[in-house]
Amino acid sequence: MQSSFRKILIGAVFFLITNIIAIFGYWYAGWDILEAVYMVVITIYGVGYGEVRPIETDVMKIFTIGVIVTGCTSAIYVLGGFVQLIAEGELKRVLGVRRMTLGIEKLSNHVIVCGFGRVGRILARELTESGQEFVVIDTDQERLQEAENNGLFVIIGDATEEKILDAAGVKKARVVASVLPNDAANVFITLTVRELNPDVEIIARGESPSTEKKLLRSGATKVVLPAAIGATRIARLITHPSAEELLMGSFTKTSLNEDLDQIGLQINEILIESGSPIADNPLSDFCLGKMNQFVVVAVRHSDESVNRNPEPDYQVQVGDTLIVLAHRSAVPQIREKVARREIYYRGARG
Template sequence: MSEKKKLVYILISVLLLLIIGTLGYYLLTDLSLFNSFYMTIITVSTVGYKEIGELDVLGRLFTVFIIFGGLSLVFYAFTNFTSFLIEGELRDIFRRRSMQSKIEQLSNHYILCGAGETGHSVIEQFSKTDSPLLVVEDNKDKVNNLIEQGIMAIQGDATYEPTLHKAKIDKAQGLITSLPSDADNVLIVLTARELNQNLYIVSRAIEKNADVKLKRAGADNTISPNVLGGARMASLLLRPTVVSFLDVITQAGEELLDLEDVVICDNSDLVGKSLEQARIPERTGLIVLALKNQGSSELRLNPSSDEVLSAGNTMLVLGKIEQVDTLRELACDRRT
């Protein structure tokens, strides 16, 4: 039984004891209903006030019952209430210390600024992977709720430089800012870029042309939930078959299929082999959708089987998380 339920049952028991005591004195004495209630209160509380009515033997036995019942109930309630407070505080202290210890050891992690609706969608996606995510949120209740769920979170204003230092931004590899204000997002991007030149930054864009300002501030990419949502709604009407197909290839039953990029490192056995020789679909179960050369932004879609893999090539693949992990091992891609 949870502690909250125990407290509810205790309150109900106290109420029942008062009702039983009031009715008992009312029936066993010539006291009025109010005086019977008053007699019950001074008996249960054992304040030592003088009895306000004449009690016979049965009345005195009933009083003994009320006294013992009241004392037992009060002692039990006090013990549980104290335990509830102490254990709750200790649990909260240990949870926060454990969370702080994890945060202090963070490296190559991702930072999310803002735990609103967009932020929660980001958290859900990260929860499906092993990638470390630290949430920075100004709302104390939201932070406590995230910590209770086992999600690393700190309270603070992400537009302040000390808060980003606290989130170990100098050791982070990526940052997402999803605050409801373009001005705040621009300020976070500016500050974050100054603190970590190698950080990959993705920002939420709200107003029209906000993406231009964000990229000038240092964002690598921007996303507009309003634009994406509108485009998808239009596609559902104009191209429902295409949207249904995309939903199918990215959601197979209970298992999520994901698009991932894998970089081929110098010491990988895949270097110098053609796609046919690498046999990636057979060895991993993944579908290779595109290739990109190191230093290039051009994606070569549907590469031929004769395409030779080189160090620094990036492969865009579709499959399950564990299949992507297998390919990362083959490619010696140590990113988390």
């Protein structure tokens, strides 16, 4: 079915052209402009007060018939477009899209999710729960209708196109997640995003392990292989079922932190800011009281590189982020010790 807005536009243009040609035709026949305009109005709108001047020639009669037919037809076409517009509720949707567009334009430092399939839905749910602002791009109208009904910002279109990414605010975005099930599309999206915003973080999904290098070469910051992750977890469930179930729980229902929380543990990120007593000291000197209730499992540096096995003599630097596995009760104390000058070292207070 043709779009109601397209019907209205075509009908309005045709109606306007008909009026102009009709006025010009009567004027060319020797009528003055006001008489021509008056004749066109009473003819097209069917008022029928009578001709301004007698129409005696066959040419003028045929011309007037043409004005009546084309003018009324175009007017009916426009009216039909308005009826369709109201019947389909398009006016309401257009106003909603306009409000949504204004909302997207105001976003900054947000996330763009390319694809609202199985993985996209899960990602959107997690981002919503964490309070992160984001925009969803997809070509499927029904999927986006579901997302829109849930109050999400959506854009219908192909995420490989620059204009669609621009509409999503890619130049102001913090992260772009390309989670389409098509590796070629994810590579193309990565290339386009990297060209539009050299500084944005791009997290791409890859179905095939061989695609990982292509995505990284295309500009992806990180690549996630769902199939590889799933296979690894299945292997762990087979080889270490007890430990895996204890630490990971139900992969499809809860996050790692939620499962760790069941045994009193949490994974936390602690940023080392200027003035922190931990800065310029080795990790081996950092402890909490007599019983160390935490483990530093990784250190993310200011350049986003990650040391996944930090040595005890590693010198902590300002800007580092410590990835800490700790008892839930110890987390507030750890943050306090990191922020304050008072900190326990092995064998002494400083």
